[in-house]
Amino acid sequence: MTDGTLYLVGTPIGNLDDMTFRAIATLKAVDLIAAEDTRHTGKLLKHFQITTPQISYHDHNRQQRSGQLIEKLQTGTAIALVSDAGMPGISDPGYELVVAAIAAGITVIPIPGVSAVLTGLVASGLSPEQFVFAGFLPNKKKLRLQQLEQLKTEPKTIVFYEAPHRVLKTLQEFQDYFGGDRPIVCARELTKLHEEFWRGTIQGAIAHYQTQAPKGEFTLIVAGQSRTETTEITDAEILEELQKQLDAGVSPSQASRLLANELQIPKRRIYQLSRNLNDSKN
Incomplete structure (x- = not known):
């Protein structure tokens, strides 16, 4: 393990069997693990018998914590950054720390793992050749609608993340901007016991989830605008x-x-x- 290196370690998005041998070895070998939620990551570490100490790194402390972690890296500490699920920095904290590490001349090494955006996309049945990852739409209505307006004529497949309590609202906004007939795949609980793919149109998805309450984390894959539109x-x-x-x-x-x-x-x-x-x- 190289001293003073930042490792970006992918963790399972549900099924623990998706943890890679390299990820386990890295988390065991580094000096410190920067985790989005130390309690959540603690369960993962216990499962794989990893005893490396943790430090929190999340949305509310990342500005202050980034400087502390950079100082540790500069003094030779090997640090692994993990999020609660998937790859750090993808709709999760991590981007600022990576930028700061690069600016400080610190080596950054990715340890690939599962990502919900790719997991949902490849099994959706919509084109994976070219796609746009939109992640979570902004909470503020004005910014959210501005982003949907920008994506309205996007010809590539578009992938979103959404929480269950906002799925219906988001689908209704999709219908306003993309049209009710636009193909969509609603993937939920990816890699978990109740994994499900619902395939149809945006209008059909609204009708479906009006009668069946959305449960679990969602990855929404929307077809790009076709030339016929x-x-x-x-x-x-x-x-x-x-x-x-x-x-x-x-x-x-x-x-x-x-x-x-x-x-x-x-x-x-x-x-x-x-x-x-x-x-x-x-």
């Missing part, structure tokens, strides 16, 4: 995007697949245009 893309526009891909060294077949997913149009249309493009050059 806006103006029809022209061949000239497709060729322009295609040429950018080809200029970047992407093969015609791969470029066709990527653009078909991004523009929500048939791959054969793009591939035919690519052939015409090559014919015109010969």
Whole structure:
């Protein structure tokens, strides 16, 4: 274990069997564990027989604590940062400490683990090729609606986190900005005993959770805006995007697949245009 190094350690989002061997070894080897909730992390450490001392690092003390941790790192202390679940910094404390460590010339090493955004996305059935992670929407209504307005025409899949008591309110706002027919997947209790994926439209999700109260932590995966919701893309526009891909060294077949997913149009249309493009050059 390298002295004076900050390790960002991923922890399970539910199922403890998702803890990696490397994460366990790291938490055992460091001098100190900075935890979002020391009581919560204490249960994890006890399960894996880890006796490394902890120090709290959470939303309410991170400004003050960051300076203290940087001082310890600069004197050779190896520290592991963990959140209550998943990767530190992803909708959890950690970003400021990482920035401060980098500025101080301290080595930062990630120890990958489970993340709800990827876990929900890959099993959603919505396109994982390109996506936007929006995390938790702001609590303040004005900021929340501003963010939804910005995402309204986003063509990529969008992933949100939400607490159960706010799910219905958020879904209703989704309907206002994205439309009731927009596909959505509501993933809850990921990796836990009652893991569930509800798939349908935003309007259908509202009806579902009006009769069945939301329970557990939610990851909401919303389809991006399709081209059929806006103006029809022209061949000239497709060729322009295609040429950018080809200029970047992407093969015609791969470029066709990527653009078909991004523009929500048939791959054969793009591939035919690519052939015409090559014919015109010969």
